[in-house]
Amino acid sequence: MMLGKLYLIPTTLGDNEPLEVMPISVKKVVEQIDYYVVENEKTARRFIKKIHPKKAQDSLQIMMLDKYAEEIETRSYLDICAEGISVGLLSEAGVPAVADPGATIVRLAHEKGIQVVPLVGPSSILMAMMSSGMNGQSFAFNGYLPIDAAKRKKTIKDLERLSKEKNQSQIFIETPYRNEKLFTDLKSTLTPSTLLCIAADITLSTEYIKTKHAKDWKQEQPDLHKRPAIFIIHKEY
Structure with a gap:
């Protein structure tokens, strides 16, 4: 079985329409993914709903990457990729892993041999x-x-x-x-x-x-x- 991928999904820099500042490819990825690593669950869910209103919120599996997340816990966040399921890494604003704690998840993906896919968005x-x-x-x-x-x-x-x-x-x-x-x-x-x-x-x-x-x-x-x-x-x- 092929491993799932880690998609680095950019978000808007403010309260504007996502597709005004990022390509349709971001919307297509969000449509496909239900597993997300995020810094703030509320704003992540709001962004996902805004870019893809038809996605059911109860289908989302949210894994937190904040100051309360234990390292032993975050190291399991990409285990689902072994089942061929992809994960999205969402920044709080802008692109993930730049001035952002998401870099630890990206490094974990490299350690596990998981393909990292950066998507275009505002930095x-x-x-x-x-x-x-x-x-x-x-x-x-x-x-x-x-x-x-x-x-x-x-x-x-x-x-x-x-x-x-x-x-x-x-x-x-x-x-x-x-x-x-x-x-x-x-x-x-x-x-x-x-x-x-x-x-x-x-x-x-x-x-x-x-x-x-x-x-x-x-x-x-x-x-x-x-x-x-x-x-x-x-x-x-």
């Missing part, structure tokens, strides 16, 4: 990079910066230095309710000539993407409160 990190005008040939994603203000400012300076030394754009994110504090620190810490891109609400009707030198951002105060945002910096030679 806020790549879409921000695409639209920033910065170096798309060399960039690094750094996740979240430190919460402590002093450590955060030091990290900003370190990333700025690294961007100049390697000619490499540096990408990072913040919890939405702390965006404005981070923006304040960026304006006060970055060298005036350093480029800063802010990309918020990507793919939504409220999408906001701008790249300016740090000195020019001091004249502007976009509303970033509780808006999912990507920040990119690049210090030019």
